[in-house]
Amino acid sequence: MNGIIGRKIGMTSIFNEFGEYVACTVVEAGPNVVSQIKSEDVDGYSAFQLAYDAAKSKNTSKALKGHLEKAGTGPKRTIREFRDFNLDKSLGDEVRVEEVFAEGDKVSAIGVTKGKGFQGVVKRHGFGGVGQATHGQHNRQRHPGSIGAGSDPSKVFKGMRMAGRTGGNRVKVKNLRIVKILPEKNLLLIKGALPGHKGAFVMIEKK
Amino acid sequence: MDAIDYVREQLVEKRQWSDFKPGDNVVVSYRIVEGDKQRIQDFRGDVIQMSGHGANRTFTVRKMSSGVGVERIFPLNSVHIDGIKVLKRGKVRRAKLFYLRELVGKKAKIKERTQLRN
Numbered sequence: 198m199n200g201i202i203g204r205k206i207g208m209t210s211i212f213n214e215f216g217e218y219v220a221c222t223v224v225e226a227g228p229n230v231v232s233q234i235k236s237e238d239v240d241g242y243s244a245f246q247l248a249y250d251a252a253k254s255k256n257t258s259k260a261l262k263g264h265l266e267k268a269g270t271g272p273k274r275t276i277r278e279f280r281d282f283n284l285d286k287s288l289g290d291e292v293r294v295e296e297v298f299a300e301g302d303k304v305s306a307i308g309v310t311k312g313k314g315f316q317g318v319v320k321r322h323g324f325g326g327v328g329q330a331t332h333g334q335h336n337r338q339r340h341p342g343s344i345g346a347g348s349d350p351s352k353v354f355k356g357m358r359m360a361g362r363t364g365g366n367r368v369k370v371k372n373l374r375i376v377k378i379l380p381e382k383n384l385l386l387i388k389g390a391l392p393g394h395k396g397a398f399v400m401i402e403k404k
Numbered sequence: 405m406d407a408i409d410y411v412r413e414q415l416v417e418k419r420q421w422s423d424f425k426p427g428d429n430v431v432v433s434y435r436i437v438e439g440d441k442q443r444i445q446d447f448r449g450d451v452i453q454m455s456g457h458g459a460n461r462t463f464t465v466r467k468m469s470s471g472v473g474v475e476r477i478f479p480l481n482s483v484h485i486d487g488i489k490v491l492k493r494g495k496v497r498r499a500k501l502f503y504l505r506e507l508v509g510k511k512a513k514i515k516e517r518t519q520l521r522n
Binding site for chain 1: 407408410411412414415416417435437460479481482483484
C-alpha cells in the first residue's frame with residue numbers, strides 16, 4: 198500500500214470544480230526518505246520504511262542515527278512502515294507527495310486522536326445521561342445509571358463502559374478523498390477532518 | 405498558518421464586487437445548477453454581517469419573505485455568485501445588525517444613507 202507520512206497543518210475550505218465549498222484538511226506531506234526496505238526473504242514480509250521531519254542530532258538516539266545513516270540521511274523525528282509499497286525506489290531515495298498520490302484518489306489517514314483526559318460516560322461513550330432534570334431529580338444528569346443487576350451475578354461484567362481516559366487513540370479514517378495536491382510546497386488537501394491536533398503526524402495511505 | 409494562507413491564496417480566486425457594507429440593500433444573483441441546466445436566482449435583502457477575512461470572507465443577507473425572516477450566508481468568493489448589485493446604502497452604527505432579527509415592521513427598516521461618507 199503506497200503512502201506517505203505527513204503533518205497536519207490545519208483546516209480551510211476551497212471551491213471545487215463544481216463550485217462547491219469543500220472543507221479540507223491541509224497536510225504537509227513529506228518529502229519522506231526511504232530508510233529501510235524490508236523484503237520477503239529477509240524479514241518475512243515486504244514493506245518500505247519511510248522517515249520524515251528532520252530532528253536535532255542531540256535529540257536522536259545513537260541507534261536511530263546509525264540506522265538512518267545506512268540510508269544516507271540525517272536524524273528524523275518519525276519513522277513509519279508501509280506494507281507492499283510498489284513505487285520503484287531504493288534505499289535513501291526521496292518519496293515525494295506527487296509520486297504517491299493523484300488528485301481524486303481515495304485514501305485512509307492514520308493518526309492519534311486528540312487527548313481529552315478523564316471524561317464521563319456521556320462524552321466518552323455517548324450515553325444519554327440519567328432521566329430528567331426536573332421532578333425532584335437534581336444531581337445526576339450525566340451519570341451512567343445502573344451498571345448491572347444485584348446479588349446475581351454479584352459482580353460488574355468486564356468491559357462495562359465507564360468513565361475514563363478519552364482520546365489519544367490510534368485511529369484510521371477510511372474513504373477520504375484527495376482534493377488537491379500542491380507539490381511545490383509538499384501540501385496535500387484532503388476532504389474532511391483528520392485525527393489529531395495541528396502538527397500531529399498522520400500516515401496517509403492510498404487505497 | 406503560513407501553509408494555510410498559501411493554500412487559500414493559490415486555490416481560492418478572489419472575486420471583485422462593488423463595495424458594500426452591513427446595512428446596505430443588495431441583490432445577489434446566484435447561479436443555480438440543476439443537472440445540466442443553469443439559472444440565476446436573485447436574493448434581495450439587507451447585508452447584516454460580513455465575517456471572516458481574505459479568501460474565507462462571507463456575508464449574510466437577510467430578507468423578509470412573506471412575513472418570515474430568511475437569512476442566507478454567501479461566501480464572498482463563491483464562483484456561483486453572478487453579480488452583487490447595491491440598491492441602497494444603509495445608515496447603521498454597527499458592523500453586525502443582529503438586532504434586526506427581533507424587530508418587525510417599520511422598526512426593522514434601515515434608514516438610507518444619503519450622504520456618502522468618505
